[in-house]
Amino acid sequence: MEEIKFDPEICNQCETVDCLMKCQYIDFADVAEAKTEKLKINAGEHSRVLDECLTCYACQEYCPYDNNPFYLLVERQEQLGLLPAPTPIVTEQLKMMGPKGRIQNEAVSPPVVNMCAFPMLTGCVRGKLFEGASVIVGTDIFCNIMWLHFAKNSTIKERVPQMIDNIMNYYLKDSGVEEMICFHDECYGTYTSVAPAYGIEVPFKPVHLFDYINHRLDELADLITPLNVKIAYQRPCSNRLIPQTDLVLDEILKKIGAERVPRTYDRETALCCGGVPRAHQRDNLADELVEKNINDMLDVGATYCIFNCPFCMATLGQEVAENGIMPILISDLVQMALGE
Amino acid sequence: MKELIDRLKKIVGERFVSAESEERYLYSMDMGTMPPSVPDLVVMPGSTEEVSKIIRLANEYKVPVVPMGGGLVLSGLTRALKGGMILDMKRMNRITEVNPKSRYAVVEGGTSEGMLQAYLKKHHPELKHSLPDAPPIATLAGNVCIHGSGHLSVLGGYHSDMLNGMEVVLPTGEVVRTGSCSVSSDWFGKAPLPDLSGLFMGWAGTTGVVTRLGIKLYPNYRYSDLLIFVCEDAEDMPDVISRLTSTQVAEDMTPWMTPIPEWAKGFMHINIAYGAHSKEELTFKRNLLQMSVKEYKDKKIGGFLPMPPPQKARYMQIPTPDLVRFADVRKGGGFEYVGAIMAIEHFAEAYRAGVEIAERNDVSYSMGARVVGAGHSMMFFYAYAFNRADKEDMARAQRALEETNAAALEMGGIPWKAELPAQQQIIEKMAPDTFALMNRIRETLDPNHIMNPGNWERT
Ligand SMILES: Cc1cc2nc3c(=O)[nH]c(=O)nc-3n(C[C@H](O)[C@H](O)[C@H](O)COP(=O)(O)OP(=O)(O)OC[C@H]3O[C@@H](n4cnc5c(N)ncnc54)[C@H](O)[C@@H]3O)c2cc1C
Ligand code: SF4
Ligand code: SF4
Numbered sequence: 001m002e003e004i005k006f007d008p009e010i011c012n013q014c015e016t017v018d019c020l021m022k023c024q025y026i027d028f029a030d031v032a033e034a035k036t037e038k039l040k041i042n043a044g045e046h047s048r049v050l051d052e053c054l055t056c057y058a059c060q061e062y063c064p065y066d067n068n069p070f071y072l073l074v075e076r077q078e079q080l081g082l083l084p085a086p087t088p089i090v091t092e093q094l095k096m097m098g099p100k101g102r103i104q105n106e107a108v109s110p111p112v113v114n115m116c117a118f119p120m121l122t123g124c125v126r127g128k129l130f131e132g133a134s135v136i137v138g139t140d141i142f143c144n145i146m147w148l149h150f151a152k153n154s155t156i157k158e159r160v161p162q163m164i165d166n167i168m169n170y171y172l173k174d175s176g177v178e179e180m181i182c183f184h185d186e187c188y189g190t191y192t193s194v195a196p197a198y199g200i201e202v203p204f205k206p207v208h209l210f211d212y213i214n215h216r217l218d219e220l221a222d223l224i225t226p227l228n229v230k231i232a233y234q235r236p237c238s239n240r241l242i243p244q245t246d247l248v249l250d251e252i253l254k255k256i257g258a259e260r261v262p263r264t265y266d267r268e269t270a271l272c273c274g275g276v277p278r279a280h281q282r283d284n285l286a287d288e289l290v291e292k293n294i295n296d297m298l299d300v301g302a303t304y305c306i307f308n309c310p311f312c313m314a315t316l317g318q319e320v321a322e323n324g325i326m327p328i329l330i331s332d333l334v335q336m337a338l339g340e
Numbered sequence: 341m342k343e344l345i346d347r348l349k350k351i352v353g354e355r356f357v358s359a360e361s362e363e364r365y366l367y368s369m370d371m372g373t374m375p376p377s378v379p380d381l382v383v384m385p386g387s388t389e390e391v392s393k394i395i396r397l398a399n400e401y402k403v404p405v406v407p408m409g410g411g412l413v414l415s416g417l418t419r420a421l422k423g424g425m426i427l428d429m430k431r432m433n434r435i436t437e438v439n440p441k442s443r444y445a446v447v448e449g450g451t452s453e454g455m456l457q458a459y460l461k462k463h464h465p466e467l468k469h470s471l472p473d474a475p476p477i478a479t480l481a482g483n484v485c486i487h488g489s490g491h492l493s494v495l496g497g498y499h500s501d502m503l504n505g506m507e508v509v510l511p512t513g514e515v516v517r518t519g520s521c522s523v524s525s526d527w528f529g530k531a532p533l534p535d536l537s538g539l540f541m542g543w544a545g546t547t548g549v550v551t552r553l554g555i556k557l558y559p560n561y562r563y564s565d566l567l568i569f570v571c572e573d574a575e576d577m578p579d580v581i582s583r584l585t586s587t588q589v590a591e592d593m594t595p596w597m598t599p600i601p602e603w604a605k606g607f608m609h610i611n612i613a614y615g616a617h618s619k620e621e622l623t624f625k626r627n628l629l630q631m632s633v634k635e636y637k638d639k640k641i642g643g644f645l646p647m648p649p650p651q652k653a654r655y656m657q658i659p660t661p662d663l664v665r666f667a668d669v670r671k672g673g674g675f676e677y678v679g680a681i682m683a684i685e686h687f688a689e690a691y692r693a694g695v696e697i698a699e700r701n702d703v704s705y706s707m708g709a710r711v712v713g714a715g716h717s718m719m720f721f722y723a724y725a726f727n728r729a730d731k732e733d734m735a736r737a738q739r740a741l742e743e744t745n746a747a748a749l750e751m752g753g754i755p756w757k758a759e760l761p762a763q764q765q766i767i768e769k770m771a772p773d774t775f776a777l778m779n780r781i782r783e784t785l786d787p788n789h790i791m792n793p794g795n796w797e798r799t
Contacts, residue, residue, distance in 0.1 A: 083640055085640075085643065086570075086636070086637055086640045086641065086642055086643030087572070087640050087641060088570045088571050088572045088607060088641070088642060088643065089570060089643045089644075089645060089646070091572070092570060092603060092604070092607050092645075095602065095603035095605075096601075096603035098603070275646060275648060276646070278644075278646040278647075279646035281630070281637045281643050281644060283626065283627075283630060283644075284627070287623060311648065314648035314649070314650050314651065315648045315649075317649075317650070318649045318650070
């Protein structure tokens with residue numbers, strides 16, 4: 001298996017060290033200190049960043065040179081045995097989310113929507129928006145990106161090629177389908193960002209949910225009734241790997257008449273939902289993140305909080321609702337605008 | 341027999357006595373592994389007075405009487421081993437008093453757990469009682485009589501510890517009261533009197549019929565939460581339990597170990613439930629619990645499962661549906677759930693013995709425990725599911741159970757709600773003078789040997 005793609009020379013010459021200087025969770029005295037720490041990481045030495053990292057994925061987006069700082073950081077955490085979470089938490093989840101070998105050959109027809117390992121969300125693929133869609137789901141096609149939060153690049157390297165094979169061999173190949181819509185940022189991030197950085201080949205064309213919806217909304221334009229609502233967007237960590245899709249969301253929201261109110265914690269400064277720090281046993285930090293997120297949504301007068309990540313929604317949804325804001329998945333919001 | 345039935349009908353009414361084969365069949369067994377034993381008849385009293393009359397009649401005819409609540413004990417304690425009548429208490433289901441200030445409820449001997457839960461929810465939402473994970477039709481009396489435990493057992497101990505007093509019809513028909521209610525109109529507790537309640541708890545219905553009981557209630561918090569601690573080494577469990585209970589904030593603590601689903605195999609989990617009046621208090625309590633086992637987190641050998649609220653909800657249902665779900669894994673309606681009450685330090689030993697016995701006998705198992713008090717003891721349980729229609733499967737489960745009980749006794753534990761073979765195993769180990777005293781008490785209370793005969797007797 002190939003090493004993570006990164007070029008130490010680019011970092012050596014980097015003057016801004018944006019990857020660390022923009023980090024919202026670790027403070028550095030100045031660029032020089034950040035650079036020292038970054039170079040330690042690059043050299044495979046211990047750095048406090050490896051201990052303090054929240055695994056928010058954001059540095060992956062902050063690096064102006066696409067030099068994969070986050071993937072490398074995870075690689076180093078694993079190499080140095082710096083697990084961010086207790087071992088049993090990781091090993092039990094590794095088993096829980098492992099491939100179960102229950103997959104069976106199935107004919108599919110486009111659009112093929114990949115719901116990853118979350119069967120409870122398959123009901124979201126409905127109505128005109130997803131007319132004629134085939135749904136694929138299960139731990140045998142789990143994108144496995146979550147291991148970035150647990151210093152387990154080795155699992156990603158081992159399981160992602162297996163998942164790709166499963167998707168091809170059990171679904172796409174025999175049906176002659178070449179495109180696959182990724183309902184979650186996690187999957188799209190895996191196949192378009194993680195895979196090339198880890199040297200994993202992807203034989204199908206992944207399509208992001210936002211691109212699919214944006215295109216469908218053009219086809220269904222007559223059915224749209226603008227919602228005229230203010231929404232707060234809880235941007236998930238995995239969208240940091242594919243920032244280009246964030247602009248597509250803007251287009252979608254414009255088409256359905258939803259205003260993405262400018263939050264303190266959106267876009268580049270989006271804040272973690274608080275889910276992962278709990279796995280890292282940092283509950284007090286998680287509490288703080290939840291509170292900051294909620295107060296921010298209330299401050300901007302949002303009536304809906306939209307999610308594209310099921311884990312963020314599970315983590316924050318109840319708290320959001322208790323504060324009088326309606327939590328909703330983006331696809332559901334779009335369906336509302338289509339009168340469904 | 342016909343004469344007895346006619347006289348019983350006069351006491352309880354036509355509808356509440358039956359000697360029909362259908363009823364006799366249904367009342368001959370429970371879901372556990374003990375073989376059926378067919379009663380001669382079933383009678384359902386409606387009041388203490390009726391119970392007293394029935395017992396006097398049974399003495400006259402020298403007919404055995406087997407008190408029964410929900411019949412969910414699973415160890416065959418409500419089978420009529422020597423024929424006679426099943427005294428089904430379910431009609432006596434009134435909740436006669438709730439005292440919100442002194443926090444107790446007085447209920448009749450056939451009142452179910454589910455009824456009291458629903459009643460409190462409707463009329464006293466600020467109060468709750470400690471529910472076992474048994475199906476809601478299980479009765480409070482039946483549960484207290486077997487030293488049951490439940491969702492407030494870390495807070496309040498065994499359900500028999502939460503007992504404030506009882507009204508009991510003795511095996512000779514007199515009606516006695518134990519606890520404060522024997523002197524006062526208030527059912528506030530058992531102190532300062534000689535504690536006669538012990539004459540009826542743990543005796544499997546061989547010393548009298550409980551017709552009323554006072555049971556402690558506890559604050560029902562507005563907010564509740566659950567943590568699940570996970571580690572991989574059973575040897576760590578006594579220390580982890582001791583640390584967690586030392587915080588004195590948990591209501592319930594239930595370790596669980598199961599090979600189904602496969603991912604859970606080999607991991608030790610502890611569900612820790614706690615509640616609070618405000619979110620701040622809840623967070624404070626969570627922090628105390630987490631701090632108590634910080635060393636495990638720092639060494640990365642244990643920690644708390646990250647669980648978003650919707651996922652947690654499943655684990656916070658009371659009673660938990662998980663055991664009932666497990667009970668059905670082999671289909672065919674067979675399930676036995678035995679436990680042994682033991683000291684916390686035997687955790688690893690109990691776990692290893694359970695795995696070894698289950699694997700050797702090839703039975704579907706689920707293991708767990710309920711911590712009682714501030715880590716003062718635990719009820720370590722072994723649940724075996726089997727297919728009743730498959731004789732081999734049932735025999736395997738039976739073998740596993742007997743071996744489990746032997747192993748529990750060997751490590752210093754005592755089988756809980758012991759079925760007949762386990763009762764024998766206990767008697768063998770019991771101090772002889774203690775067993776002799778049990779027999780003398782029983783002889784005094786029940787000279788005609790009519791109460792649930794066959795139980796707690798040396799064979
Ligand atoms: C899925 C499942 C989960 C369970 N979980 C728990 C749990 O968490 N905690 C727990 O403690 N138990 C548990 N149990 C075991 C058992 O079901 C309960 O303890 C239950 O409360 C027993 O009550 P019962 O009314 O069914 O008693 P029964 O089975 O009717 O009787 C139990 C014993 O008490 C005697 N008895 C009953 N009523 C009277 C009376 N009025 N006067 C005198 N003697 C009487 C009977 O003769 C018998 O010996 C569980 C069982 C199942 C099936
Ligand atoms: S990873 Fe990117 S931002 Fe960070 S030091 Fe290297 S080049 Fe600069
Ligand atoms: S992943 Fe997030 S927390 Fe970790 S270094 Fe990068 S930006 Fe900072």
